[in-house]
Amino acid sequence: MHLILFIVFAGFCLAGAINLLLQSHPINSALSLIVVMTSLAVLYLLLGAEFLAAAQVIVYAGAIMVLFTFVVMLLNAGREDRTLGSRSARVVGFPAVVVILGVLATVILKAQGLGVVTLSDGITSTADLSTVLFRELLLPFEVTSVLILIAILGAVALARSGDGERTSK
Amino acid sequence: MTILQFFLWSLLKVVVVTVVMLMAVAYTVLLERKLVGRIQNRWGPSRVGPFGLLQPLVDGAKLFLKEDLIPTAVYRPLYLIAPVIALGCALISIAVVPFGEPNVGPGGIHFFQISDVNIGLLVILGITSIGVYGIALSGWSSNNKYSLLGSLRSSAQLISYELALGLALVGVVMRAGSLNLRVIVESQAAKGIASWNIFGGFQFVAFLVYLTAAYAETNRAPFDLPEAESELTAGYHTEYSSMKFAMFFMAEYANMITVSCVATLLFLGGWTSPLGNLFPPPENIFAHALFPIFWFVLKVFSFLFLYVWVRGTLPRFRYDQLMNFGWRYLMPIAILNILGTSLWLAYR
Structure with missing residues (x-):
């Protein structure tokens, strides 16, 4: 059950992120970003971080993205033009992204003592979270x-x- | 409890609560029209049925049957989805509201709450903050200057007042030590009216801040600038007709009811009796289940009454007054309330 939900919402998250890049209208991009934020909240919830999930929805999907859409609406930003893209970005950009992702992934995988989270029914209560946050x-x-x-x-x-x-x- | 049982019970609760909520929305509209009528020294609706009691049903039928116009210049996908977001978010947030005694169902089923969540209060705040998109997108996608101005005002107003609203609730959460709505209610149950947060908990400042901010959040008078008729025709829903307009209308009243429920739960002791434990709880299982519901409905009703009363009494704010009031007065007062409450909790 957890795995199915994880795959579904990770899929939403990726689809939203790709749609964010492909859309030419700012408001559609902003809405895709909201989809990304809320699916991330569901992923946090699946890992048992309920407070973090709620905060993600309230702060990012609610407050910050409202501000984004507010600015887009206020400036009435029109459609963006599609350029052909620069050649240096194509030559250097894609390999650079791959390298950075590889470095990050190896660092995270090699790092010891980060603790383990699993998709489970266990929930970190808000009280536990605040104990860590305000004591340690x-x-x-x-x-x-x-x-x-x-x-x-x-x-x-x-x-x-x-x-x-x-x-x- | 097997997963099938859980599913069927949840489905039943969702259906019942949604139907009750929609009826409550319809009759809140009637309540408002009758009360505003009396405040303005006229009768209000009185022709359809006894005392006009069938008016909401007739209005609903009328809105269903009206022609559904879609202007040519709108941005269709967002124009169509905006009312769904508004109404959906308004109806979903009732799912975490407990409105009766928890321990009456057989086999560990909570009859009077769809879902008992640890972070119930944050869920309500989160869903409310998503609900803004309904209004914001409707105004933008309508491609109409009145609509756009209405939704811009609405977004700005919500960003400003959401802070004060959230900060006002922190005092209550600190007193209860939990974000679970049921625990918050039970923390006020001991001595009846004397242990309610608004009186015994010394949270009346927070209560006033919450109420003011909530009126602004629900776009109700005196903060109804997003749909100020005299300046913006109808604000964000100018271009909407038929059921799409009705969905915005229902969302507004559903939000009013949710705000009243939250105020009841956080400040007025939820379903608990104002007499506290003076009388022993009734033996009869039905009385045991129904008395809490009676108190809850009574409290929510009094908040709805207050909503209409305020609307009938106060004139609309000017825009700069609205912003000044939110940032310069409500926010600092809410922060001071947090400071005061935490000092009191630390040194009592």
Whole structure:
């Protein structure tokens, strides 16, 4: 049962990703990305990470992609032109992608002590997750949140300085 | 319980809940028309059946029979799927709502909840956040400036108020220590009205923030800018007719009902009696099953009443007021509430 669901949703995920690249209209690409995000959430759920699955749907499929579609609609972006593609991308690009994927795969497969997850009925409860997050990994967690805060402050500062120039002129 | 039994029970529950939900949607519309009528000193629908009680059925038949126009310039695939997304998401989220005593079914079957999920609250939030696409895509695919403006407003409004809505619920979750809706309700059951989160749990600030944000999320007055009639004809559903329009209409009222259910579960003790354990639970199995449902329906009804009352009383916000209110007041208040609740939980 788990395996069937995994294959179905992994298929959705890949189909969405390929469709994202092939579509020429931005809004169709954005919608394919939503399909990818939600199928990823189902894959997390199959691995027993229920909180992660819910967060994936709420944050990525819900909030961030709404923002994407909002911007596409606001700018009313039209159809993109299809180019023939550059030759260097064809010559260098595909081998480079294969090499990078190979390196990543070997590193992940060779790495020891990462722990094992299996498709099973076992569920990591939200309480377990938060224990790990707020006790053992507290420092990385807080550092990440400070990083995000800095990004927000930077965005606000950029927006404000542009506004100030306009009013001063 | 075999897998076949599980499947059949689930199917039965889904069918019953969907039918009840759709009837509730139809009669919420009637409730709104009657109440707004009384608020404006007129009768509301009163011709079809006694007190106009058959009006929703006639309206439904009318919407079915109307001609289904599809304008030529629309982007068809999205135009057709948008109302389905809106109504589908509005109906799915009721699946995790528990509306009665859990331990009455035979053989470990929960009669009064389709699915008991550990992260029920997050599931509702997630499905609601997907529901936005119905409105956003309908406006964009209609190829009409009023529709586009309506759906842009709606997306912006939802992005802004979803944060306040989610943050307002954190206090309740911290008090219950769980995201399971049933556990949250049971954490408020001990002393009746005194242990409800809104009173005994000191979450009334969170309650007000949640209610305001939820009104904005469901596009109801005074936050109904996405379909502001005086500026945008009908907003995002201007180009829709017949059943496709009806699906948006039903989605709006189904969302209202879901929001009322969530407010009931999180702040008003769900299906538990306001008298708490003053009286021993009734011996009769039917009374044991039906009293909780009565309390639940009563609480949800009072929220729906409040919805209509607010709509009949308050004027619509201006757009900048809406944004200022969401970001400058609701969000900080919700964060302060989290801070206060966690300090209180740590030092009590």
